[in-house]
Amino acid sequence: MKWAVVVAIACMAMGIGLKSANASGSAPNQMPPWPWSGRGFAAESVQFTPVAYPVKTVKDNMLPQGQTLLLQPGRPGIVFQVGPVRTSITAPTQQIVAQGTAPVHTIVINGVTYHYDRVFSVLTTAYNGQYSMNGPSGAVAAWDGLPLHQGDVAVDPNVIPLGTYLYIDGYGPARAVDTGSAIIGDHIDLFFPEPASQIARYGIQFHTVYILTQRPSSYPG
Numbered sequence: 001m002k003w004a005v006v007v008a009i010a011c012m013a014m015g016i017g018l019k020s021a022n023a024s025g026s027a028p029n030q031m032p033p034w035p036w037s038g039r040g041f042a043a044e045s046v047q048f049t050p051v052a053y054p055v056k057t058v059k060d061n062m063l064p065q066g067q068t069l070l071l072q073p074g075r076p077g078i079v080f081q082v083g084p085v086r087t088s089i090t091a092p093t094q095q096i097v098a099q100g101t102a103p104v105h106t107i108v109i110n111g112v113t114y115h116y117d118r119v120f121s122v123l124t125t126a127y128n129g130q131y132s133m134n135g136p137s138g139a140v141a142a143w144d145g146l147p148l149h150q151g152d153v154a155v156d157p158n159v160i161p162l163g164t165y166l167y168i169d170g171y172g173p174a175r176a177v178d179t180g181s182a183i184i185g186d187h188i189d190l191f192f193p194e195p196a197s198q199i200a201r202y203g204i205q206f207h208t209v210y211i212l213t214q215r216p217s218s219y220p221g
Contacts, residue, residue, distance in 0.1 A: 051077035053092035063100030064117045064213040072096040104213055107167075112218045114167050118211040122186045124168070126202035127154070128194055141177035151220040154178035154189035165212040165219065170205070173212075173219040 053074035063069055074095025080087045102117045129148060141148055143162040153166065155176040160166070166174045171190050183189050188209065192199060 060098040
């Protein structure tokens, strides 16, 4: 059984036929000759060795300072070796990691410290859990499918990614978990567990929104 496994591995390796990296002058796209003994057994040891992948770090001025984001996972390469002959089976894939450089600021509101990296003004409207404001899916978040509650807001994901924690002046700590066909650009729809008459009185308002770098302790979710 052991030699059957060795033979199977050899056959697969010979079928791959990638660039040769050996000192014996084997032509590219050819595997080195297999060192069989006269009785059909491998005369030399066979090894498959992993090759470490390189890691590249790029600066990202949209990512908060001190945070990293994996942009492309790395993958080790594989080298096939028979005796002194080494052949590259697969080349390693470079890993790319973004390193945040955006300055992080702090504000203290009602004794709670919030850390943020962006702040801007947005148009805000209000909605509740009724059918006319949510459609057939009901009052559930587009992001994770959980029921909506105070602190959940609908955003344009091209402006504020879903899952982002926020502090909205006049509303409090919030999280971007929902979307809407009318929510475009710098427009945020605030969820309130209130009757339709209360929602109608909210109208259209303008507020300051802070894009937080971490979950605030005061977030109600």
